[in-house]
Amino acid sequence: MTYLAKSPWIIHYDASSCNGCDIEILACLTPMYDVERFGIINTGNPKHADIFVVTGSINEANREVIQNIYNQMPDPKVVVAVGICACSGGVFRECYNIAGGIDKLIPVDVYVPGCAARPESIIDGIVTALGVLEEKRKNRVSSPMVTDHDHKAHHKHAEGGAQ
Amino acid sequence: MINIVWGIVFVLIAPVVGGLIAGIDRKITAHMQGRVGPSILQPFYDVGKLFEKEQTVVNETQTFYAICYIIFMIFTGALFFASGDLLLVIFALTLAQIFLVLGAFAANSPYSYVGAERELLQIMAYEPMVILTAVGLFVATKSFNVNEIAATTTPLILLLPGIFLGFLYVLTIKLRKSPFDISTSHHAHQEIVKGVTTEYSGPSLGLIEITHWYETVFLLGFVYLFFGFNPLIGVAAVIVIYLLEILIDNTNARVKWQFMVKSSWLIAAVVSVVNLAALYFLSGGVP
Ligand code: SF4
Numbered sequence: 001m002t003y004l005a006k007s008p009w010i011i012h013y014d015a016s017s018c019n020g021c022d023i024e025i026l027a028c029l030t031p032m033y034d035v036e037r038f039g040i041i042n043t044g045n046p047k048h049a050d051i052f053v054v055t056g057s058i059n060e061a062n063r064e065v066i067q068n069i070y071n072q073m074p075d076p077k078v079v080v081a082v083g084i085c086a087c088s089g090g091v092f093r094e095c096y097n098i099a100g101g102i103d104k105l106i107p108v109d110v111y112v113p114g115c116a117a118r119p120e121s122i123i124d125g126i127v128t129a130l131g132v133l134e135e136k137r138k139n140r141v142s143s144p145m146v147t148d149h150d151h152k153a154h155h156k157h158a159e160g161g162a163q
Numbered sequence: 164m165i166n167i168v169w170g171i172v173f174v175l176i177a178p179v180v181g182g183l184i185a186g187i188d189r190k191i192t193a194h195m196q197g198r199v200g201p202s203i204l205q206p207f208y209d210v211g212k213l214f215e216k217e218q219t220v221v222n223e224t225q226t227f228y229a230i231c232y233i234i235f236m237i238f239t240g241a242l243f244f245a246s247g248d249l250l251l252v253i254f255a256l257t258l259a260q261i262f263l264v265l266g267a268f269a270a271n272s273p274y275s276y277v278g279a280e281r282e283l284l285q286i287m288a289y290e291p292m293v294i295l296t297a298v299g300l301f302v303a304t305k306s307f308n309v310n311e312i313a314a315t316t317t318p319l320i321l322l323l324p325g326i327f328l329g330f331l332y333v334l335t336i337k338l339r340k341s342p343f344d345i346s347t348s349h350h351a352h353q354e355i356v357k358g359v360t361t362e363y364s365g366p367s368l369g370l371i372e373i374t375h376w377y378e379t380v381f382l383l384g385f386v387y388l389f390f391g392f393n394p395l396i397g398v399a400a401v402i403v404i405y406l407l408e409i410l411i412d413n414t415n416a417r418v419k420w421q422f423m424v425k426s427s428w429l430i431a432a433v434v435s436v437v438n439l440a441a442l443y444f445l446s447g448g449v450p
Contacts, residue, residue, distance in 0.1 A: 002212075002215060003208045003209075003211030003212040003214075003215055004207040004212050004216075005340040006205075006211075006212070006214050007205065007208040007209045007212040009209070028238060031196060031198045034199050034200070035195070036189075036193060036198065036201050037193075037198070037199045037200060037201055037202075038201070039201050039205050039208055039209070040204070043357070043359045044357065045361055046359065047219065047362065047364035048364060048368065049362075050212070050216070072219075074216050074217040074218070074219045074364045074365050075216070076216070076217070077179075077216040094226040112253075121385070137215060137440070
């Protein structure tokens with residue numbers, strides 16, 4: 001095991017989450033679960049982060065933000081989608097403003113389902129992500145620069161939206 | 164009278180000691196908050212990880228400034244432990260600090276700018292007291308030479324209690340501990356603005372982290388000067404002082420920069436004037 005797996009720093013972004021999953025992520029930081037014992041730190045800076053944890057699904061307001069955060073993170077990096085909203089859109093999938101899960105926009109490595117995802121499964125997802133992170137480092141995978149050039153605002157969302 | 168050996172020892176050992184201190188700091192902090200906390204070696208893992216990451220820079224010169232920062236910090240510490248001139252040590256420390264500020268200004272980012280401005284304010288806040296500490300040590304020992312100060316048999320802490328308290332006050336600023344962690348902090352991980360280090364990533368952030376280890380060891384060496392009359396008491400005092408800093412860090416919320424600058428200047432002015440005047444009269448008016 002290299003250092004990367006021992007010191008994963010996380011950036012957490014709340015896309016259009018109902019805040020349920022965010023509370024569960026914060027629960028991971030409390031003395032009860034204390035993820036810092038694994039060296040996991042919740043940073044607020046994409047440039048310091050290794051793991052991008054997203055809750056909630058994509059909408060028009062946050063798609064640019066998600067791409068921006070993803071692009072700013074230095075390689076190797078992984079994305080963890082926490083909660084069913086981030087995985088597929090969940091109960092909001094049919095909403096007119098929702099474009100679907102996070103993987104519609106950026107490559108997602110680990111999906112943590114659940115509504116809300118339990119702290120245990122979030123920690124499990126992060127630990128799985130460490131394996132992916134390590135693999136990416138070994139194979140020197142360079143992540144793509146994601147852009148939104150071909151996206152037209154407010155078109156009828158493919159797959160995700162009500163059709 | 165430069166003692167090269169000690170300088171080299173500092174350069175080689177300080178990162179190990181400083182990293183361990185940072186690890187123990189995090190462990191104790193976690194216990195104070197009722198958590199298990201990371202391994203004591205965690206800071207080494209963190210820095211090891213940072214060197215495994217990709218280097219992304221906004222501006223090429225940023226990395227240059229980070230390298231200058233660590234070089235001058237090592238120079239400061241090495242000069243101190245090689246028993247150089249205390250004033251030169253302090254000026255080298257300021258220069259190192261300025262490189263950190265320049266590095267933050269080099270990236271055209273508002274967060275980085277705010278961090279750099281706050282770092283400048285911190286320098287402004289602690290600098291008078293640090294210089295007055297050197298003055299106090301000179302008045303008490305008639306020497307600016309670190310070796311001679313450390314080797315004096317008079318307990319300097321009894322001659323300079325006020326100056327020592329003032330120095331402790333600014334030590335909190337220097338160690339980037341709450342309530343004075345206004346430019347960047349080690350513990351408030353969730354803030355958006357990571358201050359001066361916002362635009363650093365990967366290896367250059369690792370360099371800055373290592374520089375902090377050097378700085379911590381150097382500052383604790385500075386604390387030791389006051390207790391040079393008895394090495395045992397000296398080491399014990401350094402440990403107690405650091406534990407005290409951790410306690411302060413965990414029990415205080417961050418203050419506004421205005422309060423930091425005003426209070427540290429006020430304390431510097433009051434304690435050092437009173438202390439130096441008392442020293443002057445005690446020595447029978449002969450400076
Ligand atoms: S998965 Fe459930 S708890 Fe999480 S953001 Fe969606 S609706 Fe909220």
